[in-house]
Amino acid sequence: MTVHEPALQRLLDEAEIRRLLTTYCTAVDDRDWDLYRTVFTPDAFIDYTSTPHGQAGTLDETVAWLSENLTLLPMTMHYVLNVDARIDGDTAIVRAQFYNPLQIPGVERVSFCGGYYNHSLVRTADGWRSERLVEDNVWFDNNPFV
Known part of the structure; x- marks a missing residue:
């Protein structure tokens, strides 16, 4: 093992994690719930309660809620940064x-x-997966729900 291998593994892990978050955004914006499921472990817990009318629950409960509620929005475009x-x-x-x-x-x-x-990730045989996601919605401009 050379000195560079741990640094290289860290870079590879960070790149895979960024790709996982991009997949998350693509799945939500495309309403592709099969792709969405690939971001998470089967027993994942997902919390969107900081979003107006949001909910928390299992992966199956969350997919059902998202597929029902996001169809009401003609457009979303998620960006993940920093x-x-x-x-x-x-x-x-x-x-x-x-x-x-x-x-x-x-x-x-x-x-x-x-x-x-806020994700808690685990490395699986299929790569990094989220076993817990808690969204912290900090601000909302032109929010009709207030």
Whole structure:
């Protein structure tokens, strides 16, 4: 083992984690719930309660809720930025900023929200997967729900 192998593994892990978060965004914006499921472990817990009318639950409960509720929005476009991955062997704690322009029916102009995705990740045979996601929605511009 050379001195460079741990550094290389860390870079590979960080790149795979960023790709996982991109897959998450693509799945949500495309309403591709099969792809969404690939981001998570089967027993994942997902908490969107910081979002207006959000909920928390299992992966199956969350997919059912998202597939029902996101169909009401003509457009969402999630961006993930400033990914901070604290990797410890086969686990990682990830905090990443999100920015999401979205169109809400009946609202005159585009709304925007942002905050943090807080993931607990595990390395699986299929790569990094989230076993817990807690969304922290920090701000919401043009929020019709207040």
